[in-house]
Every structure is written in C-alpha cells, then in structure tokens.
Amino acid sequence: MQTNEGPAAGAGLPALDDLAPDLSCAFYRDMLTARLLDTEAIALQRQGVFPAYVSLRGQEAAQVGSAAALDRERDFVFPTYREMAVALTLGVDMVGYLASHRALWHGGLYDPMASRFGAVNAVVGGPVPHAVGWAMGERLAGRRGCAISYFGDGASSEGDVHEAMNLAGVFHVPVVFFCQNNQWALSVPNERQIAGGSVAARAAGYGMPGTAVDGNDAAAVYRATREALERARSGGGPTLIEAVTYRVEPHSTSDDTTRYRKAAEERAWRERDPITRLRAAMRAAGHAGDGFFERAEREARATAEQVRDGVSAAPEPAGEDLFGYVYREPTGELARQRRVWQEEVLP
Amino acid sequence: MTMAQHTLELPDLGEGLIEATVLEWLVEPGAGVERNQPLVEVETTKSAVEIPSPCAGAVARLHAAEGDVVRVGEALVTFDVAQDAGIVGTVPAQERKPTRRVRLKPPEE
Amino acid sequence: MTGVTVEQERAAAVPAGPGTTELSMREAVNRALHTVLGEDPTTLVFGEDVGRLGGVFRVTDGLQRAYGEDRVFDTPIAESGIIGVAVGLAMNGFRPIPELQFDGFCYPAVDQIVSQMARMHYRTRGTAAMPITVRLPSFGGIQAPEHHGESLEALFAHVPGLKVAAPSTPDDAYHLLLQSVRADDPVVYMEPKARYWERGPVALEENRATPIGSSRIARHGRHATLIAWGAMVQRCLQVAELAAEDGVELEVLDLRWLKPIDADGLVSSVARTRRAVVVHEAPLTAGLGAEVSALITERAFRDLAAPVQRVTGFDVCYPAGPSNRSTCPRSTASCSRCNGRWSSDDHGPTHLRTARPR
Numbered sequence: 001m002q003t004n005e006g007p008a009a010g011a012g013l014p015a016l017d018d019l020a021p022d023l024s025c026a027f028y029r030d031m032l033t034a035r036l037l038d039t040e041a042i043a044l045q046r047q048g049v050f051p052a053y054v055s056l057r058g059q060e061a062a063q064v065g066s067a068a069a070l071d072r073e074r075d076f077v078f079p080t081y082r083e084m085a086v087a088l089t090l091g092v093d094m095v096g097y098l099a100s101h102r103a104l105w106h107g108g109l110y111d112p113m114a115s116r117f118g119a120v121n122a123v124v125g126g127p128v129p130h131a132v133g134w135a136m137g138e139r140l141a142g143r144r145g146c147a148i149s150y151f152g153d154g155a156s157s158e159g160d161v162h163e164a165m166n167l168a169g170v171f172h173v174p175v176v177f178f179c180q181n182n183q184w185a186l187s188v189p190n191e192r193q194i195a196g197g198s199v200a201a202r203a204a205g206y207g208m209p210g211t212a213v214d215g216n217d218a219a220a221v222y223r224a225t226r227e228a229l230e231r232a233r234s235g236g237g238p239t240l241i242e243a244v245t246y247r248v249e250p251h252s253t254s255d256d257t258t259r260y261r262k263a264a265e266e267r268a269w270r271e272r273d274p275i276t277r278l279r280a281a282m283r284a285a286g287h288a289g290d291g292f293f294e295r296a297e298r299e300a301r302a303t304a305e306q307v308r309d310g311v312s313a314a315p316e317p318a319g320e321d322l323f324g325y326v327y328r329e330p331t332g333e334l335a336r337q338r339r340v341w342q343e344e345v346l347p
Numbered sequence: 348m349t350m351a352q353h354t355l356e357l358p359d360l361g362e363g364l365i366e367a368t369v370l371e372w373l374v375e376p377g378a379g380v381e382r383n384q385p386l387v388e389v390e391t392t393k394s395a396v397e398i399p400s401p402c403a404g405a406v407a408r409l410h411a412a413e414g415d416v417v418r419v420g421e422a423l424v425t426f427d428v429a430q431d432a433g434i435v436g437t438v439p440a441q442e443r444k445p446t447r448r449v450r451l452k453p454p455e456e
Numbered sequence: 457m458t459g460v461t462v463e464q465e466r467a468a469a470v471p472a473g474p475g476t477t478e479l480s481m482r483e484a485v486n487r488a489l490h491t492v493l494g495e496d497p498t499t500l501v502f503g504e505d506v507g508r509l510g511g512v513f514r515v516t517d518g519l520q521r522a523y524g525e526d527r528v529f530d531t532p533i534a535e536s537g538i539i540g541v542a543v544g545l546a547m548n549g550f551r552p553i554p555e556l557q558f559d560g561f562c563y564p565a566v567d568q569i570v571s572q573m574a575r576m577h578y579r580t581r582g583t584a585a586m587p588i589t590v591r592l593p594s595f596g597g598i599q600a601p602e603h604h605g606e607s608l609e610a611l612f613a614h615v616p617g618l619k620v621a622a623p624s625t626p627d628d629a630y631h632l633l634l635q636s637v638r639a640d641d642p643v644v645y646m647e648p649k650a651r652y653w654e655r656g657p658v659a660l661e662e663n664r665a666t667p668i669g670s671s672r673i674a675r676h677g678r679h680a681t682l683i684a685w686g687a688m689v690q691r692c693l694q695v696a697e698l699a700a701e702d703g704v705e706l707e708v709l710d711l712r713w714l715k716p717i718d719a720d721g722l723v724s725s726v727a728r729t730r731r732a733v734v735v736h737e738a739p740l741t742a743g744l745g746a747e748v749s750a751l752i753t754e755r756a757f758r759d760l761a762a763p764v765q766r767v768t769g770f771d772v773c774y775p776a777g778p779s780n781r782s783t784c785p786r787s788t789a790s791c792s793r794c795n796g797r798w799s800s801d802d803h804g805p806t807h808l809r810t811a812r813p814r
Contacts, residue, residue: 046358048355048358048401113584127572129541130540133548140550147544163534317581327641329639331619
C-alpha cells in the first residue's frame with residue numbers, strides 16, 4: 001500500500017481575486033455538470049448500458065480550468081480518454097462523446113474536427129506527438145492557434161511523450177503539454193512511475209518552462225494554462241504544466257482500488273474536492289450566493305440527465321460504417337468484403 | 348398511468364465477466380426506489396460494486412438470495428414501473444443457438 | 457551504404473529516349489518529390505537527415521534548397537515522433553511525406569503507424585483524412601549492418617487502413633509515389649534500396665491513370681508466372697532470362713501494390729500460365745507470399761496445373777552483409793524446382809543475385 005500526498009494540491013481556498021465572477025461561475029457550472037454526468041455514467045455502467053467507463057471525479061478543476069483558457073475558435077485539443085470535462089467545457093456534443101463509452105464507436109460519435117477536440121484515444125501517450133504536429137502545422141500556415149495535449153502521470157512514462165516534448169522544444173511550436181497527475185496510473189503510484197518525482201521538472205530538459213500547479217484549484221489551473229497559451233501564441237514555444245490532482249474513483253469501472261491503496265488516502269483527497277473548494281472560494285469572494293448554487297445544481301442535473309438519456313437511447317451506427325471509414329478511397333477488396341458482410345452477416 | 352413490470356438482468360460489470368455473487372440486498376420487495384438508488388451489492392472476480400436502479404418504481408421481486416451466484420443475463424430484480432418510465436439497460440443477449448442457413452452435401456467421388 | 461557513390465551513378469547516365477528520361481530510382485523518387493512539393497503547398501518532407509544532407513541515400517537531395525526549411529526539414533531521431541507529428545500535421549490540413557531512414561528502424565514507429573495513422577480516419581468517422589505517405593527505404597541486398605535491411609511488407613499489408621506500395625523500376629517509383637502522395641489515405645511506400653542506383657526510362661510527363669492496386673506484367677511468358685515486388689522483380693527477370701535458354705517461358709508479374717493486391721491481375725496471368733511462384737525476400741512463414749498463394753488458390757484453383765509455390769527467405773533474422781548472399785531468395789534452381797517440372801537446370805546453390813545469362 002502506498003500513500004500519495006499531493007505536494008501541490010492544497011486544501012486552502014482557490015484565490016479568485018483576478019477572476020471575473022462570470023468566469024468562476026462558468027467554472028462551477030461546468031465542473032458540477034461534469035461531476036453529475038460522471039456519476040450518471042458510472043451508474044449506466046452498473047446498469048449494463050456502458051460496458052465500461054473511466055471516471056474523472058476529482059479532476060474537474062484541472063480539466064475545466066485548463067479548457068476554459070482555450071480559444072475555442074483557434075485552438076485544438078488532443079485528449080486521451082478521461083477528458084470528459086474538457087469536452088463539456090468546449091461544448092462538444094456530450095451524447096456523441098459518451099457514445100465512446102457505450103462502445104458505439106471507438107472515437108465517439110461527435111465530430112472531432114469541427115469540435116476542435118480530437119477523437120477519444122485509448123493509447124496513453126499516443127496522441128501527444130499529434131499535438132506537436134498540429135502545432136507545427138499551425139505555425140507553418142501562419143495561423144495563431146495552439147494545441148493542447150492532455151495526458152496523465154502514467155503516460156508520462158511513455159517514449160512518445162519524450163519524443164513529442166523534444167520535438168516541440170526543437171521546433172519551438174505552440175503547444176501546451178497538460179499533464180494531469182492524478183497520482184495513480186491504474187494501480188501504480190507516482191513513486192513507481194515518475195523517477196525524480198516531478199513531471200514538470202522534466203520541462204527543463206526540453207528547454208521549455210515547466211510548472212506544477214494545484215490541479216484541484218480551477219483558478220490556479222486556468223491562470224497557468226492561460227499564461228502557457230499566451231506564451232505559445234506569441235511565439236514563445238511550448239510549456240509543460242503538471243496539474244497535481246487525484247483520481248478519486250477507480251481507474252475504470254472494472255477496477256478495485258482496495259487492492260492497492262488505502263481508503264484513508266481517498267478520504268483525504270475527497271476533502272480537497274475541487275468543487276467544494278471552488279464553491280467556498282466563490283462565497284468568500286462574493287462571486288455567488290445560494291441562488292446561483294441552487295440554480296447551477298438544477299441546471300447541471302438537468303443537463304446530466306438529458307445527456308444520460310440521450311446516450312442511452314442513441315441509435316447504433318449502421319453496420320456498414322465498419323467498412324465505410326477504413327479508407328477515404330475504398331479498395332475493391334474491402335468492397336467485396338462488404339458485400340460478403342451484407343450477404344452473410346447482416347441478415 | 349398504467350403500470351408495467353421491468354426486470355433488471357445482471358449486466359456484465361467488468362469487461363467479460365460471466366457472473367456475480369449477491370453480497371447484500373439494499374432494498375426489499377414492496378419498497379419504492381428512485382432511479383440510481385443503490386439496489387444491491389454484488390461481488391465479481393474483479394471487485395465489489397453497488398448496482399443502482401435503472402428506473403423509478405417499486406421493487407416487485409428479488410430473484411436471488413444473498414450468497415447466490417447470478418450469471419450475467421439472469422434476472423436480478425423486477426420492478427413495478429409506470430408504463431412510460433424511461434428504462435435503461437441492456438444485457439449481452441444470451442448467445443443464440445446457431446441456426447442453419449445452408450445444407451451441405453459431401454463431395455462426390 | 458551501397459558502395460555506389462552519386463558520382464558513379466551520374467557517370468553511368470544514358471541519354472533519354474523519346475518521351476522518357478533515363479533516371480535512377482533514387483533520382484526518380486527525388487523527381488516525384490519535386491513534383492508534389494511543387495504542385496501542392498501542403499506537402500512536407502521530413503525525417504532524419506533528409507534536409508541538409510539530402511537523406512542517407514540522397515533521395516531528398518536538393519529539396520530543402522528548392523523548397524525551404526519549412527517544407528523540407530530534419531527531425532530528431534524519433535521514428536515514433538516523426539509519424540506522430542505527421543498525424544497531427546494531417547489533422548491540420550497538411551499532406552506529410554515523412555521518411556523513416558531504414559525499414560529496420562521503423563519498428564519504434566509501428567505503434568503510431570498502426571494505432572494512430574492507420575485508424576484515425578476510421579476513429580474520426582471520416583472527418584480526419586490521413587493523406588500521409590511514409591517513405592520507407594526497404595528490403596535487403598546492400599550488405600548493411602543489422603536493421604538496415606528488412607522486409608516488412610506483410611506487417612503493414614495486414615493493417616486495415618494502410619495501403620502499401622513497393623515499386624521495382626524508376627518509372628514506377630516515380631508514378632507510384634505521385635499516386636501515393638496524391639491519395640487521401642496513408643501509404644507505406646517501400647523503396648527497394650538495393651535498386652536506388654539502377655537506371656531506367658521514366659515517363660515524367662505522362663499522367664498515369666492506372667489505379668492504386670494495379671500490377672504490371674514485367675515480362676510475358678506462358679509456362680509459369682513468377683510473382684514478385686520491389687527488388688525481387690529484377691531477380692525474377694534474370695531467372696526468366698535463364699529459363700528462356702531452356703525454352704521455358706516465364707511470365708513475371710510485378711505486384712507493385714501489396715495492399716490492395718491486384719487479385720484480378722494475378723488470376724488473369726495464372727489463367728494463361730497455369731503455374732505460379734511467389735518470390736519474396738521476407739521469411740516464409742506468414743509472409744505476403746502466403747496471401748498471394750491463397751488468393752490464387754481461392755480464385756484460380758481450376759486453372760492451376762500445379763500447387764502455387766513460394767520461394768522466399770528462410771525464417772531467420774535478416775542475415776549480416778556477406779551471408780545474405782546465401783539466403784533470400786535462393787537459386788534459379790529453387791524457382792525452377794518448385795513447380796516440379798524443370799529440375800534439370802539445377803546448378804546447386806547459385807544465388808539469384810549472382811544469376812546471369814551464360
């Protein structure tokens with residue numbers, strides 16, 4: 001059994017002084033909606049609707065705070081598979097997003113290109129160099145967009161992440177590497193994952209700024225991401241952000257945390273809940289009161305239930321789609337196999 | 348509003364599991380339930396989990412006793428529900444018996 | 457690398473015939489890259505040493521000077537990163553042409569090729585096109601160190617979402633590369649490095665309309681079809697030459713596209729010759745020869761007078777320089793024997809590489 005103390009995830013209140021109340025209210029609405037939708041998604045798995053689901057509970061501040069800093073018209077997100085709150089913040093069609101977890105289509109049923117939120121990707125580390133390539137393209141085309149790559153502490157061990165960061169450093173491209181260090185890569189804790197103990201510290205080796213931020217503080221995450229994006233947009237190259245947070249739920253609905261971590265640790269992190277902390281800070285700063293929180297809860301619940309019912313009822317894609325997207329210019333052989341499918345499998 | 352019955356069958360709770368053991372019932376027959384209210388704690392070879400109710404209604408029948416092993420796809424709970432209640436949940440269909448499409452003929456000679 | 461310098465190659469230049477230009481395969485690939493870089497501003501050439509040096513085989517020689525460091529650039533040694541970057545560039549509207557320096561060093565990139573490049577179009581339900589051409593100097597015969605000569609066509613041909621090309625002549629090297637780059641699907645383009653320096657006529661101006669997946673009859677014959685791709689086509693032509701001395705007329709079918717495979721072309725050739733031999737450098741077991749053999753057996757069984765045979769490398773690691781003479785593929789005798797018909801022409805372990813008309 002290992003115990004992870006979050007070095008940068010404190011229990012104090014997020015500082016909201018430089019944030020407009022509108023912004024903290026938006027954070028709160030998105031974080032709460034993500035939380036309630038996450039809860040519904042776990043239930044859908046238990047009820048047999050989703051074969052499996054990966055919860056982001058506890059990581060709402062890291063995801064919403066960073067996504068809120070993005071320019072939705074110009075930037076592009078390269079997620080892995082636990083970025084539901086990022087998708088929500090960016091306005092991705094959430095029924096289409098959760099369709100990935102209902103196993104209707106691997107990458108989800110939303111339009112990743114139009115949403116500027118890449119397809120759900122199950123290979124940890126795999127999409128990180130894509131962000132570098134996209135950012136390189138942005139610079140070559142003379143545009144001002146930035147790429148942001150979401151990955152976790154586990155992915156930070158992957159060779160692709162090293163290659164991507166080195167490439168980004170060499171080419172000085174506008175990309176933000178956003179590591180959500182949620183302490184546990186499935187059952188393996190940070191100390192068995194991250195030699196040296198810090199993902200952010202690795203930035204120095206790539207010639208880019210690296211910063212560790214309290215990932216349960218939406219305002220701090222927002223500020224760090226905004227700063228990194230401003231630097232990237234103005235030609236200052238890549239940044240690595242390590243948002244220190246905690247995966248409160250098991251890795252997936254098939255996982256059992258009692259085999260590898262202590263309940264006390266989970267309890268301690270639940271006390272640093274990002275939503276509770278944000279609510280307290282908003283009250284203290286006078287950003288919102290009971291009326292707002294009650295309304296936010298009502299609206300978030302309605303949205304979560306609407307998405308839940310939507311994804312539960314979503315029609316399965318046509319079977320032909322299996323063949324329709326393998327190639328843009330289909331081969332004769334695949335057309336033949338499609339006919340075989342129609343004749344022998346479909347009836 | 349007319350009433351109907353809905354039966355929750357044990358879903359595959361962990362990517363390829365075939366059964367679960369009932370640890371503890373959290374509801375009893377006749378009890379009203381809300382959607383997502385915990386119904387039962389079951390244990391699979393991977394973990395112990397609570398199954399939340401897929402609907403609002405009343406518990407009509409529990410199909411297994413504590414300690415029973417229930418196979419995926421077997422009935423777990425039957426509810427009395429309003430006819431138009433949103434019901435969710437799918438269970439991997441019992442593998443159908445293969446049906447014949449063609450008749451074979453041994454090679455001649 | 458090959459023991460042949462650029463100067464020697466240039467010295468061997470021959471005048472171009474009418475409508476064609478005499479080029480080495482290296483030059484033909486280079487000209488194709490010039491063509492696509494010139495016609496489409498979204499094309500980009502990048503990889504290890506492809507910029508200032510012009511590539512270890514000088515295939516990209518002069519491209520950086522002509523098109524600038526933004527469009528032709530060196531990367532760090534990061535094969536996976538190179539393909540990953542290509543995927544991201546494609547998602548941003550570019551048409552990348554990455555080079556992986558040697559086939560044996562592409563294994564680190566296989567995850568990006570298979571899990572990302574080949575599937576992104578599918579994963580995104582067609583919203584993200586992946587018009588990427590991965591240039592992969594391939595196959596053996598250059599007596600290089602380990603991992604500088606492999607034969608990986610079966611690996612890539614097995615992957616849904618990929619197309620795979622392996623030209624054998626300068627003319628095909630030019631036209632197949634144009635097709636690959638202009639296509640909107642990812643192509644693994646396997647250049648036979650042992651053939652880089654050999655010359656042949658290239659119809660640079662011709663607008664080739666042959667579809668992706670078409671094969672080519674490299675030599676007509678009526679007694680058996682030898683099926684090959686890449687460097688082995690030349691070997692098969694040499695064998696056919698020898699066989700002709702004995703009155704055996706071998707057809708040589710250059711597959712050119714290893715995915716999709718020209719099944720109709722195979723069937724139509726075998727319908728004429730009634731015998732087929734597949735020749736490849738790669739190891740026997742689960743090699744592409746098995747696929748070709750199965751295709752012919754499934755679709756042309758009644759035309760066959762004898763079982764389809766495979767003449768391939770052995771199931772061993774690709775051998776070090778000198779000993780690769782003694783392995784893949786083997787002798788003219790192997791080719792001859794395998795139809796159980798012309799066994800008198802057995803000169804022992806004469807390697808195809810050294811076979812020459814007597």
